Amino acid sequence: MLGRTLREVSAALKQGQITPTELCQKCLSLIKKTKFLNAYITVSEDVALKQAEESEERYKKGYVPPYNATVVQKLLDQGALLMGKTNLDEFAMGSGSTDGVFGPVKNPWSYSKQYREKRKQKPHGENEETNWLIAGGSSGGSAAAVSAFTCFAALGSDTGGSTRNPAAHCGVVGLKPSYGLVSRHGLIPLVNSMDVPGILTRCVDDAATVLGVLAGHDCKDSTTVQDPVQSFILPSLTDVSKLCIGIPKEYLVPELSSEVQSLWSKAAKLFESEGAKVIEVSLPHTSYSIVCYLVLCTSEVASNMARFDGLEYGHRCDIKVSTEAMYAATRREGFNDVVRGRILSGNFFILKENYENYFIKAQKVRRLIANDFVNVFNSGVDVLLTPTTLSEAVPYMEFIKEDNRTRSAQGDIFTQAVNMAGLPAVSVPMALSSQGLPVGLQFIGRAFCDQQLLTVAKWFEKQVQFPVIQLQEIMGDCSSVFENDLASVSLKQ
């Protein structure tokens, strides 16, 4: 091992052939044996061992997959550059990106000029350090990365709204394609029958471009459709008079903030004023969606998480009393409370004695929810318009006052029925709230009519002219380059 090159040793460490501590001890022992060379003046044994220990912790944290997800490979095949892996809630369970092992994701808008100026007006300015806003989730890292201009597009996953929710909070476009349009091969599953790789970009056209790359049958995912995929290039809609926009009345819930509600109405009026037919529609089973999702999600989670037993990969605890004891301790240590809670309740729902009463019933409710959409679309509605979230992003300290389950139920309220039905949906930022924070609205389309959906979203995006985030303060030296960039972007628009 000691004769190898840095590169080789690094690979050995990554593959777990040797631990950092073992390697460190090998070096230390050879240093002692070769003391006569008089090469070292001081040997910092303690420091080195401590560093090795820390290094070991770091290695434990990262799982490096040996293969690329189909969506990643397709992007790479098109010459895209992969900037990194973004942060999220553990196993995508959450709606704030606050419950991951790498710590919470901070919403770039916390540091925007728009938000800070509003905050300054407040008499009792709280501590800036602790007052940052959540990014939304679970794919909050992806939304934040796109929002902060660190990349042009990011992938998320969307099981109940995990792409659209952070998109709305971070003021970017979040697209959940139709189920079956984009391969899930390589997507770590949450709820296989609802998961879809999501796309986060700063404009609708970009989302369509990425979708064009990702969409299509994948022989590695038997649930992708075999029909040839049409182009996702979006026409610039000039006339919306032939469009019928549905406003589901069940989405007007008491918890909806008045500001979001008024923006939603404004958007509806915008369509109406441009000649579109805007009608109120009913999705009568919407209110059962959250509880139905709870059962189906946790049941599949219980099943999907069974593989994380510490044998093949990932964390493994040191207990060697029995295989069962090792499983139990590994899973106790390796999963956070949220994940464990979902595994436990899911296993309860699929017990033989409960299966009929919970799982089967939830599946039936799911069918009713899906049929609600089918009925509405059959009645002539082209696209549904709804809020994406109840309100704009809240400060982290505020957010964690409620537990993950409560927050997920709130966060997914408008987004998650779409996943039950496998429909395409996109969140488009509309305007800033009175606090200077983005508010997004959601468009829901017919299954596999992603292009039509995005065309409408693009028209809407053009009408509302959502302001660009002003991050000059935190961009520091980059700001000048940044501003030039923005200028050119504005010109283009």
Place this chain on the structure above:
Amino acid sequence: MAAPVLRWCCPARRWILANIDRGPRHGRGAPTGSRSSGKRGQSSVAQQPLVTAQKPRKGEHQWAAVVGLEIHAQISSNSKLFSGSQVHFAAPPNSLVSFFDASLPGTLPVLNRRCVEAAVMTGLALNCHINKKSLFDRKHYFYADLPAGYQITQQRLPIAVKGSLAYSICVGKKRNQVINKTVRIKQIQLEQDSGKSLHDDLRSQTLIDLNRAGVGLLEVVLEPDMSCGEEAATAVRELQLILQALGTSQANMAEGQLRVDANISVHRPGEPLGVRTEVKNLNSARFLAKAIDYEIQRQIEELENGGEILNETRSFDYKLGCTVPMRDKEGKQDYRFIPEPNLPPLLLYDSASLPAGADPQQVINIDQLREQLPELPSVTREKLVQQYGMLPEHSLTLLNEVGLLEFFQNVMKETRAEPKKVTSWVLNTFLGFLKQQNLAVSESPVTPSALAELLNLLDQKAISSAAAKKVFEELWRSGGKTPAQIVSEKRLELMQDQEALEQLCQATMEEHPQVVMDLKKGNPRAINKLIGLVRKATLNRADPTVIKEMLEKQLSS
């Protein structure tokens, strides 16, 4: 690490039919079974002595045993059920493992067409109804060689249901009475095999080999229509022959390609079925029969001694020859079945329902597979009976011994001898020698051509039957020589010289006047003595019928 024992088990699948009235079972017209199912009532009584014969005890005839089987047959395919990994027995450990097989996060199952075809063919050969729509489910349990924590199987809607397996057993003192029986097949389902755990108790380690993980299996569930170990073993043997004829499984029990679990209960006829036990991991036909008969006997004794039978899982200790309870908590295991969300329903078509313009690569046509079915063992046996006038029990033996039918057919190709003679030589002499030395047909030192040549010599009356036996022994001992060589070396050819033979007859009579007297006094058996003496004098090289003729001629002259 302690070894949790949990393999090949489906106790969650309760024996649904075990508790229903027996009436409908007889009433249901299984395709081939109306005759034999009518016989079953009798046969289960007829089987009683078999069960109790080992330890005759008072009052045991009052018990009836009920045996059902769950059989796992590894599908013979190039790649695994849901991944592209190769399937190969005895490859280096963990050398045939795809990311999916190791359950890496994000991997998805992709169904192997060949495995589906194998299931359909097996279903058709077993007279099953093929479900045009079947579903996959996840069956959850934690075990070190089950990486995903669940097995993908077909619990709710399997690919084939309601079939039947006809088999014949030989009974009677000489085992020359053939009884045809039928066992109903509840279902055939596709599922994944697990990996293998190697427990190193010394170092408290469990080593995992995932080469087998994800290999396609056919689980064939046989209804509890059998009543003893022999019936079960014979049914399994018949299934094995069918699978091998179809090529859907190599079905080699020693290599684990065919694994059997047996459900066993006893009850008094007319009373409800008793509590059943499950005996697991029976990996040879002999142990299968032994284990079942032992378990039946054990249950009877337990009940007669006032004990009770526990619904438990037992394993067969082949060294002790008895079944012992397994120390797992499997009875309480809840497999928490859920639909497999990553696989759409499996749809099959027939020529009528085949969608127009469907890509042949994407659809499976049941009718097309039916046309491609090879000849099944029952038909082969029927042909042997028809073509060669063979006894049914002989056709059974010819097929049951691996390679014996082929050997027989090769002998037939090269000999002019009567089929009956060939059958007798192959089944008695040849098979007897093999059995005595515990050899397989493929290991025989005598080739089909050599036996054919030998039978030709016999047919031409160039040698006597007794000489032929000697030649055979010699062939067996010193491979490489032809029968003709042996005959001439050992001077075994029949005496063709009539004159010399007549002289020998004459001389023998002169040497034994007493015997001749006996004969003349009217003792017809005395001639046999003379024949024997002449044969001895010819070193068994003369045909006894010819000798007899000569003796009679000389006596009457």
